[in-house]
Amino acid sequence: MELFTYLEEYDYEQVVFCQDKESGLKAIIAIHDTTLGPALGGTRMWTYDTEEDAIIDALRLSRGMTYKNAAAGLNLGGGKTVIIGDPKKDKNEAMFRAFGRYIQGLNGRYITAEDVGTTVQDMDTIYQETNFVTGISPAFGSSGNPSPATAFGVYRGMKAAVNEAFGSDSLEGKVVAVQGVGNVAYHLCRHLHEEGAQLVVTDINKEAVQRAVDDFGAKAVDPDDIYDVECDIYAPCALGATVNDDTISRLSAKVIAGSANNQLAESRHGEALYEKGIVYAPDYVINAGGVINVADELYGYNRERAMNRIEKIYDNIAKVFEISRRDSIPTNVAADRMAEERINGLNKSRSTFLQNEHHIISRR
Ligand SMILES: NC(=O)c1ccc[n+]([C@@H]2O[C@H](COP(=O)([O-])OP(=O)(O)OC[C@H]3O[C@@H](n4cnc5c(N)ncnc54)[C@H](O)[C@@H]3O)[C@@H](O)[C@H]2O)c1
Numbered sequence: 001m002e003l004f005t006y007l008e009e010y011d012y013e014q015v016v017f018c019q020d021k022e023s024g025l026k027a028i029i030a031i032h033d034t035t036l037g038p039a040l041g042g043t044r045m046w047t048y049d050t051e052e053d054a055i056i057d058a059l060r061l062s063r064g065m066t067y068k069n070a071a072a073g074l075n076l077g078g079g080k081t082v083i084i085g086d087p088k089k090d091k092n093e094a095m096f097r098a099f100g101r102y103i104q105g106l107n108g109r110y111i112t113a114e115d116v117g118t119t120v121q122d123m124d125t126i127y128q129e130t131n132f133v134t135g136i137s138p139a140f141g142s143s144g145n146p147s148p149a150t151a152f153g154v155y156r157g158m159k160a161a162v163n164e165a166f167g168s169d170s171l172e173g174k175v176v177a178v179q180g181v182g183n184v185a186y187h188l189c190r191h192l193h194e195e196g197a198q199l200v201v202t203d204i205n206k207e208a209v210q211r212a213v214d215d216f217g218a219k220a221v222d223p224d225d226i227y228d229v230e231c232d233i234y235a236p237c238a239l240g241a242t243v244n245d246d247t248i249s250r251l252s253a254k255v256i257a258g259s260a261n262n263q264l265a266e267s268r269h270g271e272a273l274y275e276k277g278i279v280y281a282p283d284y285v286i287n288a289g290g291v292i293n294v295a296d297e298l299y300g301y302n303r304e305r306a307m308n309r310i311e312k313i314y315d316n317i318a319k320v321f322e323i324s325r326r327d328s329i330p331t332n333v334a335a336d337r338m339a340e341e342r343i344n345g346l347n348k349s350r351s352t353f354l355q356n357e358h359h360i361i362s363r364r
């Protein structure tokens with residue numbers, strides 16, 4: 001991989017490699033763009049096949065956060081960290097404290113939170129070394145685990161997508177095929193069940209499936225069968241890239257709305273959905289509830305204010321559909337346009353010279 005060629009292509013600002021031999025920390029902090037404010041994005045811990053895979057993931061995810069934060073109307077740029085390692089085996093306190101010191105060294109250019117493989121407890125450990133961390137325990141005045149907030153936002157965005165496809169936003173009687181019933185999707189299923197939707201779920205974790213069956217009367221199917229379920233809505237809530245050449249022809253859903261990041265294998269799959277008349281709620285717009293929730297900590301966390309803002313993901317998704325209809329473009333392209341318009345609109349103000357004490361030469 002030609003790293004600088006890639007950085008130049010998507011205009012990344014900074015990449016920080018963090019290494020601490022004693023604790024085994026190997027992390028990559030990618031800061032994509034800080035036009036709108038400090039880069040906020042979670043820390044993912046994952047076992048990558050190669051170091052290059054980890055670098056690419058950090059870069060891709062940080063760019064995704066630039067778009068997510070911009071589209072959500074947050075005054076934040078995009079960044080993300082990946083820690084190379086198995087979250088079940090390789091974590092230790094010293095690792096997260098060493099990582100916290102690296103974040104502190106960035107002096108507020110990057111603020112972290114949870115992502116796949118990291119927990120509120122990990123954020124609490126980071127907090128011992130830096131203030132630039134969110135999603136820590138509510139006991140510290142923080143917002144805690146972002147997953148229920150993400151789930152609420154996905155639920156609201158799904159209603160907007162259903163309204164677009166069926167002419168009414170009611171989920172009563174709608175069949176929803178949920179892929180992955182982990183932290184976010186468990187709470188999503190609760191909202192859907194309460195509104196009278198019928199759930200079909202799958203997960204590679206049998207206990208997670210059983211919980212959804214017991215608590216919400218969900219029907220369970222094997223992981224690969226989820227694409228063939230007769231349903232109204234497909235909700236990808238596990239991994240990325242599940243909307244691809246193989247699955248698009250299998251899906252019977254009229255709506256795709258879920259929490260997973262990077263749902264489209266490639267941008268052209270958004271075009272394919274558009275041509276088939278499938279209403280796709282772009283991932284980074286619908287799953288912004290978690291980041292909206294943790295971002296509220298920057299103002300002194302207020303749950304009611306955060307939830308009011310997350311509720312409006314409905315309007316934001318509806319706005320994406322409006323742009324898609326107006327400009328005759330797929331919804332993923334419409335979402336990018338919405339985010340880029342906001343960033344480009346503010347880019348000019350960033351180029352204005354701002355004086356600080358180092359610009360004043362004093363010679364005595
Ligand atoms: N947690 C948040 O606040 C948040 C915010 C925004 C986006 N997301 C995204 O939403 C998705 C889910 O996040 P989460 O926090 O619930 O993660 P999670 O790890 O708690 O849940 C994911 C679930 O998917 C299952 N899974 C993995 N591979 C699968 C497969 N092939 N088939 C079926 N199930 C499979 C896992 O067993 C797990 O139960 C991720 O893509 C994440 O990046 C999460």
Ligand SMILES: CC(C)C[C@H](N)C(=O)O
Pocket residue numbers: 040041042068112113114115116135146261287288290291294
């Ligand atoms: C800041 C975090 C809550 C972000 C979350 N992991 C996401 O992908 O949106």
